[in-house]
Amino acid sequence: MSEEPGRITRRFLTPPMRDVHALLATRMKALGMTVHVDAVGNLRGLWQPAKGASRRILLGSHVDTVPDAGAFDGVLGVTLALEWVALAQEIDFPLAIEVIAFSEEEGVRFGMPFLGSRAVAGRFDASLLAIRDAEGITVEEAIRAFGLDSARIEEATADADACAFVEVHIEQGPVLEAEGLSVAAVTAIVGQTRLSLIFTGHANHAGTTPMHLRRDALAAAAEWIVAVETLAKNTDGLVATVGKIEAAPNAGNVVAGSATVGLDLRHAQDSTRTAAVNALLERAEAIAERRGLTLTCRRQMDQPAVPMEERLTAFLAEAMEAAGFAARRMTSGAGHDAMVMAARMPTAMLFLRSPGGVSHHPDEAAREEDVEASLHVARRFLERLATEAH
Amino acid sequence: MSEEPGRITRRFLTPPMRDVHALLATRMKALGMTVHVDAVGNLRGLWQPAKGASRRILLGSHVDTVPDAGAFDGVLGVTLALEWVALAQEIDFPLAIEVIAFSEEEGVRFGMPFLGSRAVAGRFDASLLAIRDAEGITVEEAIRAFGLDSARIEEATADADACAFVEVHIEQGPVLEAEGLSVAAVTAIVGQTRLSLIFTGHANHAGTTPMHLRRDALAAAAEWIVAVETLAKNTDGLVATVGKIEAAPNAGNVVAGSATVGLDLRHAQDSTRTAAVNALLERAEAIAERRGLTLTCRRQMDQPAVPMEERLTAFLAEAMEAAGFAARRMTSGAGHDAMVMAARMPTAMLFLRSPGGVSHHPDEAAREEDVEASLHVARRFLERLATEAH
Numbered sequence: 001m002s003e004e005p006g007r008i009t010r011r012f013l014t015p016p017m018r019d020v021h022a023l024l025a026t027r028m029k030a031l032g033m034t035v036h037v038d039a040v041g042n043l044r045g046l047w048q049p050a051k052g053a054s055r056r057i058l059l060g061s062h063v064d065t066v067p068d069a070g071a072f073d074g075v076l077g078v079t080l081a082l083e084w085v086a087l088a089q090e091i092d093f094p095l096a097i098e099v100i101a102f103s104e105e106e107g108v109r110f111g112m113p114f115l116g117s118r119a120v121a122g123r124f125d126a127s128l129l130a131i132r133d134a135e136g137i138t139v140e141e142a143i144r145a146f147g148l149d150s151a152r153i154e155e156a157t158a159d160a161d162a163c164a165f166v167e168v169h170i171e172q173g174p175v176l177e178a179e180g181l182s183v184a185a186v187t188a189i190v191g192q193t194r195l196s197l198i199f200t201g202h203a204n205h206a207g208t209t210p211m212h213l214r215r216d217a218l219a220a221a222a223e224w225i226v227a228v229e230t231l232a233k234n235t236d237g238l239v240a241t242v243g244k245i246e247a248a249p250n251a252g253n254v255v256a257g258s259a260t261v262g263l264d265l266r267h268a269q270d271s272t273r274t275a276a277v278n279a280l281l282e283r284a285e286a287i288a289e290r291r292g293l294t295l296t297c298r299r300q301m302d303q304p305a306v307p308m309e310e311r312l313t314a315f316l317a318e319a320m321e322a323a324g325f326a327a328r329r330m331t332s333g334a335g336h337d338a339m340v341m342a343a344r345m346p347t348a349m350l351f352l353r354s355p356g357g358v359s360h361h362p363d364e365a366a367r368e369e370d371v372e373a374s375l376h377v378a379r380r381f382l383e384r385l386a387t388e389a390h
Numbered sequence: 391m392s393e394e395p396g397r398i399t400r401r402f403l404t405p406p407m408r409d410v411h412a413l414l415a416t417r418m419k420a421l422g423m424t425v426h427v428d429a430v431g432n433l434r435g436l437w438q439p440a441k442g443a444s445r446r447i448l449l450g451s452h453v454d455t456v457p458d459a460g461a462f463d464g465v466l467g468v469t470l471a472l473e474w475v476a477l478a479q480e481i482d483f484p485l486a487i488e489v490i491a492f493s494e495e496e497g498v499r500f501g502m503p504f505l506g507s508r509a510v511a512g513r514f515d516a517s518l519l520a521i522r523d524a525e526g527i528t529v530e531e532a533i534r535a536f537g538l539d540s541a542r543i544e545e546a547t548a549d550a551d552a553c554a555f556v557e558v559h560i561e562q563g564p565v566l567e568a569e570g571l572s573v574a575a576v577t578a579i580v581g582q583t584r585l586s587l588i589f590t591g592h593a594n595h596a597g598t599t600p601m602h603l604r605r606d607a608l609a610a611a612a613e614w615i616v617a618v619e620t621l622a623k624n625t626d627g628l629v630a631t632v633g634k635i636e637a638a639p640n641a642g643n644v645v646a647g648s649a650t651v652g653l654d655l656r657h658a659q660d661s662t663r664t665a666a667v668n669a670l671l672e673r674a675e676a677i678a679e680r681r682g683l684t685l686t687c688r689r690q691m692d693q694p695a696v697p698m699e700e701r702l703t704a705f706l707a708e709a710m711e712a713a714g715f716a717a718r719r720m721t722s723g724a725g726h727d728a729m730v731m732a733a734r735m736p737t738a739m740l741f742l743r744s745p746g747g748v749s750h751h752p753d754e755a756a757r758e759e760d761v762e763a764s765l766h767v768a769r770r771f772l773e774r775l776a777t778e779a780h
């Protein structure tokens with residue numbers, strides 16, 4: 001079910017998405033669920049308990065992928081959600097369950113992520129319909145070509161009877177593996193700041209310019225990169241990365257006249273993130289001033305943290321302990337549909353260990369024992385919700 | 391006299407070189423010099439004092455340029471050498487003077503510098519004739535096309551009666567300007583080591599990989615760049631430059647998996663240079679080991695320092711004082727024909743201030759007052775040599 005032979009690439013509303021829908025719909029129907037595809041292409045299956053229920057919980061994740069993806073990012077959360085329905089049936093769960101296979105999370109086709117969950121969260125701005133993909137096709141045209149009606153996107157918004165959203169997802173990082181744990185409850189999706197900094201000094205001959213007469217932009221950038229790493233290492237929960245650097249003229253025998261570096265800084269507390277960014281900008285300015293350089297800064301992203309709902313997250317942690325696992329709580333360093341859904345309803349997230357921390361790569365994996373662990377946790381969690389619901 | 395309209399570009403044995411030869415030859419003849427072009431294209435003018443002399447001093451610099459060059463790098467040293475001949479005539483200088491306009495120093499056309507001075511120094515290896523330029527023309531063919539005979543290159547070697555070589559050249563650096571000085575005597579052409587280092591770690595998601603689980607190649611490189619600069623600042627006369635850096639995958643939201651940096655390190659003492667290189671390599675290995683990275687190193691150049699002759703250099707310094715200038719001595723951070731000539735005969739070099747430290751650029755300049763200062767020094771220097779020669 002891919003756009004490309006030999007690798008997994010499945011973008012928003014491309015033909016293989018129909019095959020995914022067909023397969024998942026078959027499983028949904030086998031579970032007694034009613035199925036439809038909403039106007040933004042989310043596949044939605046609703047299970048009602050025998051005596052009916054006035055409230056529902058939402059479960060799900062996304063079924064689109066990055067190019068040359070692994071097999072588990074997103075779609076594992078959808079298939080596990082269907083297992084949750086089977087568990088719910090076993091325990092006579094009193095609430096309805098709607099499973100959503102979000103049509104778009106990665107933002108690959110239109111450069112805009114979360115198109116699926118935005119619609120369910122009631123945050124699909126009409127202007128999104130005009131965005132074009134690389135072939136010049138608009139979101140609206142893609143929706144129409146898939147046999148859907150973009151005028152009905154508002155109907156995709158979750159009903160008022162939806163009282164919770166829970167997403168299961170692979171961690172996409174190395175933390176659980178490093179700690180030998182199967183699962184974790186996510187406490188927050190971290191907030192993120194992205195900056196681009198340019199140190200401008202003066203290009204000089206590497207042989208004829210003594211050290212004290214240099215205005216070396218690359219040395220300044222290096223000093224700052226070390227400062228970025230040091231601050232992050234000394235600040236609990238902070239990740240700060242300079243992964244991109246360009247020096248000019250970038251020649252071995254010329255002192256660099258300019259150096260451009262990109263900062264990606266994330267933390268679950270917006271106040272901590274803001275303080276760290278400010279400290280690093282001050283540091284960059286001090287470095288530039290001491291060295292006789294100029295500094296320019298472009299702020300490219302400032303995205304607040306999204307906390308998961310405390311009560312639901314506590315239920316997850318308790319379920320982990322009840323099932324015999326450590327009640328590990330951790331932040332998510334990457335964005336997820338849960339981040340968007342949290343704006344509409346109480347939301348929680350369960351992470352599964354990512355072997356090697358690998359994701360967005362064909363080597364992406366998930367362990368059977370961790371999938372099993374997640375289902376033990378799911379059963380305890382549903383039991384707890386059931387108690388609350390009665 | 392350029393290959394390109396609007397900018398100065400004059401490579402080895404290209405047509406504008408004939409115009410340069412014609413102009414310089416006219417001036418040489420006006421000074422009573424006998425003129426010829428040797429087999430590697432050096433224009434050579436010989437002045438003999440009235441009573442003849444059994445020994446000669448050589449003066450000169452190069453007349454080729456880098457692309458889009460300034461007006462003074464090399465050729466100023468040739469035109470000043472002709473002024474030295476005029477001065478010698480005024481003071482009844484007892485030695486013959488041969489002025490050489492070296493045909494090739496920059497290495498632009500054939501990627502191999504010092505073709506002119508190699509021949510005069512008797513170090514023109516026959517294998518050099520086979521090197522090809524970008525158009526596939528060999529050195530031998532270029533020599534033939536210029537009307538010269540490559541079989542006679544050995545005849546270009548300086549005669550045994552040549553007892554000294556003196557080159558006047560612009561500093562191409564900012565030192566004299568920073569100190570408000572016109573001229574300096576060069577003590578040595580610095581030795582140079584060039585290395586390429588690759589730090590290899592692991593590319594990871596910038597959001598999901600906590601600091602303690604990273605193997606960040608760019609952070610390692612940055613730490614090392616700071617160490618390079620610190621060592622150079624704390625070691626007298628050392629210049630060490632990382633001017634080139636490449637990170638991979640070089641994306642803002644990915645921890646760098648590898649970082650390649652180039653080191654250019656120069657010092658007038660080979661032992662100091664070697665010790666600095668070793669210290670920096672040890673430091674790089676320690677950084678890599680502590681961070682769980684691997685380090686690979688490629689040594690691209692290891693060129694020993696070339697000291698100028700002490701006695702001649704002292705004469706220059708004394709002449710500077712006698713003419714009323716500070717006896718500033720300094721190293722040359724760039725290579726010069728004097729470096730090659732020093733292997734054959736006692737050699738000295740006089741630097742003129744470079745306004746702005748600019749060179750290899752149309753903005754390259756020289757001040758009239760500094761040219762005048764250099765001629766005052768030249769007169770005192772020639773007087774001193776005359777005293778020695780009698």
